Amino acid sequence: MQHDLIAQARTWLAEDPDPETRDELAALIDAGDTAELAARFAGTLQFGTAGLRGELGAGPMRMNRSVVIRAAAGLAAYLKAQGQEGGLVVIGYDARYRSADFARDTAAVMTGAGLRAAVLPRPLPTPVLAYAIRHLGAVAGVEVTASHNPPRDNGYKVYLGDGSQIMPPADGEIAAAIAAVGPLAGVVRPEDGWETLGEEVLDAYLARTDAVLASGSPRTARTVYTAMHGVGTSVLTAAFARAGFPEPVLVTEQAEPDPAFPTVAFPNPEEPGAMDLAFATARRAAPDLIIANDPDADRCAVAAPDTSVEGGWRMLRGDEVGALLAAHLVERGASGVFAESIVSSSLLGRIAEKAGLGYEETLTGFKWIARVDGLRYGYEEALGYCVDPEGVRDKDGITAALLVAELASVLKEQGRTLLDLLDDLALAHGLHATDQLSVRVEDLSVIADAMARLREQPPTALAGLAVTSAEDLSQGTDRLPPTDGLRYQLEGARVIVRPSGTEPKLKCYLEVVVPVADAAGLPAARARGAELLAGIKRDLATAAGI
Numbered sequence: 001m002q003h004d005l006i007a008q009a010r011t012w013l014a015e016d017p018d019p020e021t022r023d024e025l026a027a028l029i030d031a032g033d034t035a036e037l038a039a040r041f042a043g044t045l046q047f048g049t050a051g052l053r054g055e056l057g058a059g060p061m062r063m064n065r066s067v068v069i070r071a072a073a074g075l076a077a078y079l080k081a082q083g084q085e086g087g088l089v090v091i092g093y094d095a096r097y098r099s100a101d102f103a104r105d106t107a108a109v110m111t112g113a114g115l116r117a118a119v120l121p122r123p124l125p126t127p128v129l130a131y132a133i134r135h136l137g138a139v140a141g142v143e144v145t146a147s148h149n150p151p152r153d154n155g156y157k158v159y160l161g162d163g164s165q166i167m168p169p170a171d172g173e174i175a176a177a178i179a180a181v182g183p184l185a186g187v188v189r190p191e192d193g194w195e196t197l198g199e200e201v202l203d204a205y206l207a208r209t210d211a212v213l214a215s216g217s218p219r220t221a222r223t224v225y226t227a228m229h230g231v232g233t234s235v236l237t238a239a240f241a242r243a244g245f246p247e248p249v250l251v252t253e254q255a256e257p258d259p260a261f262p263t264v265a266f267p268n269p270e271e272p273g274a275m276d277l278a279f280a281t282a283r284r285a286a287p288d289l290i291i292a293n294d295p296d297a298d299r300c301a302v303a304a305p306d307t308s309v310e311g312g313w314r315m316l317r318g319d320e321v322g323a324l325l326a327a328h329l330v331e332r333g334a335s336g337v338f339a340e341s342i343v344s345s346s347l348l349g350r351i352a353e354k355a356g357l358g359y360e361e362t363l364t365g366f367k368w369i370a371r372v373d374g375l376r377y378g379y380e381e382a383l384g385y386c387v388d389p390e391g392v393r394d395k396d397g398i399t400a401a402l403l404v405a406e407l408a409s410v411l412k413e414q415g416r417t418l419l420d421l422l423d424d425l426a427l428a429h430g431l432h433a434t435d436q437l438s439v440r441v442e443d444l445s446v447i448a449d450a451m452a453r454l455r456e457q458p459p460t461a462l463a464g465l466a467v468t469s470a471e472d473l474s475q476g477t478d479r480l481p482p483t484d485g486l487r488y489q490l491e492g493a494r495v496i497v498r499p500s501g502t503e504p505k506l507k508c509y510l511e512v513v514v515p516v517a518d519a520a521g522l523p524a525a526r527a528r529g530a531e532l533l534a535g536i537k538r539d540l541a542t543a544a545g546i
Contacts, residue, residue, distance in 0.1 A: 013025050015185060016064075024057060024200045040059030044179075051157045056153065057152075063154045068156060070184070070187075071108050072109035072142070075174055076109055087161075088117070089106075092142070094124075099144045099145065103142075108191070108194070112187065112188030112190050116185055118196075119487045121202070125232055125398060126147075127394060127397070129159070131205045134163040145296040148228075148268035148269075150261075164393045165370070175401065178351065199501060207242075208391040209398060211512075213406050218409040219243055219409055220409045224248065224290045226255070227255060227293055227297070228293060229267055232295075232297035235398055252281075268294055269301030269373030282305075288305070299395060301383050322345065322347075323425055323432070326352070328403065335378050336358065337375050339362060339375055341369060344381040349430065361479065362480075363481065371393075375389045413436055426525065431514040431526065433513075433514065434511045435533040436509055438505055444504060447505075450506055454543060454544055459488070459539065461539075462539040463539055465491045466490065468490060469486050470488050484498060493512040494510075495511075496508070496509045
């Protein structure tokens with residue numbers, strides 16, 4: 001067994017084109033570190049939710065040039081099998097470690113396979129790549145990014161020519177094509193032959209961002225902004241300047257791209273502590289709101305002034321921002337369909353229904369949301385908002401930030417705030433309170449065990465609320481294709497449990513709806529909502545054995 005492992009590692013080493021990972025793997029072989037080698041050669045990174053994601057390093061279970069070249073070769077083979085020989089593939093990348101290298105390798109493989117390749121001019125937000133695919137008439141797009149994952153991770157996100165992330169059956173067919181790639185020596189990789197795009201593609205994207213705002217709307221909201229050490233600063237500030245908003249006050253410590261993400265444990269605005277520097281900047285600058293992007297700027301986080309909380313600022317949940325943007329679009333006279341994933345708040349459906357608009361629920365991910373017929377607006381609780389589906393068929397943290405700033409400006413002119421509008425929505429539709437129980441694991445079997453336990457012994461009550469229905473979503477429903485998840489309906493609440501598609505996490509999404517008679521009843525309703533969410537979280541953890 002040990003001999004086989006060493007032999008496998010030597011075979012990989014012999015064709016690794018990267019001196020850095022070659023040295024790393026050679027050192028592990030020389031040291032006889034079989035535990036580490038076993039982890040790296042336990043299989044291959046699975047091409048799943050829109051592509052690949054994993055820790056950087058040598059071996060098939062890590063992100064490296066060998067894995068990326070194989071992925072690109074498989075994608076090229078798939079595209080040619082679809083009759084796309086000679087088609088254009090656009091490639092974007094963020095500012096993480098090795099992103100530029102992986103983008104260049106992808107361009108070389110596409111060129112060698114007889115496709116045309118064009119690389120974005122520099123590290124740019126993922127939505128710029130998603131926009132460029134349709135703008136340039138490409139047959140596919142690749143974004144090298146690990147979004148908000150830890151610094152040592154990178155990833156490979158794939159889009160097809162409609163500008164949306166891949167979905168079944170394309171993902172499985174691409175995975176099969178990757179598995180069929182032979183020795184790397186057989187993958188043609190010329191030194192040149194692809195195009196490096198100029199700034200005009202970014203200019204076209206920025207010109208499109210104006211489309212999300214209402215003509216003549218107020219643009220007075222003052223913003224503190226953090227890019228979370230990612231690629232958002234230059235694009236967001238350019239978009240705000242074009243739109244006529246006050247120049248955002250930057251969180252200077254996090255404004256420039258830095259793949260080490262030195263000021264945060266996880267570069268995700270939802271993680272504890274990630275927004276501390278933004279709050280400190282806001283206390284000095286006294287803006288109307290805080291906006292944060294994740295490192296590839298496809299997500300948008302919002303915080304609002306709130307004198308009732310310590311520090312004076314409150315992070316809004318993704319569901320709250322999702323409802324606020326929906327209400328704003330309704331007020332502006334939007335038509336079309338509002339859509340969200342099943343893990344997001346049911347409040348969106350109530351807003352759409354009252355406005356006489358179409359409403360759809362999809363599986364998790366924008367690969368599903370962006371493909372809803374007639375989509376006008378889509379969102380997901382994990383800070384993802386699609387506010388211009390004709391321009392970007394994916395979540396876009398730049399255009400979402402513009403729309404939030406417009407809403408804050410409209411309210412400011414009325415002497416009101418985002419929190420006031422949330423109160424209005426609670427009075428109109430009931431207080432929708434959401435929370436999440438998220439468990440990060442080292443051993444993926446913990447997640448499988450928890451799912452099996454819940455399937456075998458589903459809870460009959462949570463926080464004293466009776467479970468009125470328990471659905472195993474792996475069987476599919478009349479409106480949803482199969483997915484690994486469980487959905488519980490309770491009296492006045494809803495719970496969904498699913499493994500994360502991009503991280504080693506079990507995620508449980510909780511929602512309670514508390515009726516509110518009048519404004520005086522809001523504090524009690526919030527307290528009741530918080531009490532129920534805490535009880536559901538506690539009882540669900542016990543039921544799942546986590």
